[in-house]
Amino acid sequence: xxxxxxxxxxxxxxxxxxxxxxxxxxxxxxxxxxxxxxxxxxxxxxxxxxxxxxxxxxxxxxxxxxxxxxxxxxxxxxxxxxxxxxxxxxxxxxxxxxxxxxxxxxxxxxxxx
Amino acid sequence: xxxxxxxxxxxxxxxxxxxxxxxxxxxxxxxxxxxxxxxxxxxxxxxxxxxxxxxxxxxxxxxxxxxxxxxxxxxxxxxxxxxxxxxxxxxxxxxxxxxxxxxxxxxxxxxx
Numbered sequence: 001x002x003x004x005x006x007x008x009x010x011x012x013x014x015x016x017x018x019x020x021x022x023x024x025x026x027x028x029x030x031x032x033x034x035x036x037x038x039x040x041x042x043x044x045x046x047x048x049x050x051x052x053x054x055x056x057x058x059x060x061x062x063x064x065x066x067x068x069x070x071x072x073x074x075x076x077x078x079x080x081x082x083x084x085x086x087x088x089x090x091x092x093x094x095x096x097x098x099x100x101x102x103x104x105x106x107x108x109x110x111x112x113x
Numbered sequence: 114x115x116x117x118x119x120x121x122x123x124x125x126x127x128x129x130x131x132x133x134x135x136x137x138x139x140x141x142x143x144x145x146x147x148x149x150x151x152x153x154x155x156x157x158x159x160x161x162x163x164x165x166x167x168x169x170x171x172x173x174x175x176x177x178x179x180x181x182x183x184x185x186x187x188x189x190x191x192x193x194x195x196x197x198x199x200x201x202x203x204x205x206x207x208x209x210x211x212x213x214x215x216x217x218x219x220x221x222x223x224x225x
Contacts (some may be wrong), residue, residue: 046215
């Protein structure tokens, strides 16, 4: 039972445009969400996070939006750059078990010139 | 060097053999985690540890054993490797009051 879903396995965007990566979750007890970025042959690296008490968090070109009623979060990258080409994972933490994170299946983003 | 390291980076073994993957972190983080990454499954938690001598199962613990006698080390052992354990394994760590996990570079394991 996949509690965190990234339904788009891949996304292709032109350089300079907006990239929107989506993540859906099923557990209403999730209270903290993170996005990780992963390059080939490297470990994932933390990108941005958001608490369930907020609906938006921004860090430079990266913005995460949270829609709790829809159980949906999205990562916006503006403007997209070729160096953003990577696999992006969303992750969630449950309020009743803050020890661990549950990760989605990932979305491969390709930014082309 | 400071950070989180994994060894070996690549490993080929045969079905039935015992394999141990090593993870070492220099931050004195209390929490450590083992994940496997497989196509179509993303990152799945195998085992984690909240402190030395405290370990707990994740989503996919079967066939794996962990120990944590020292805070900085968290080895993962495949007692009798199977082909289904062919995967990329990531170790991660974090401090006690933060959610951000820091990942190692991964170990690519092939079981023949």
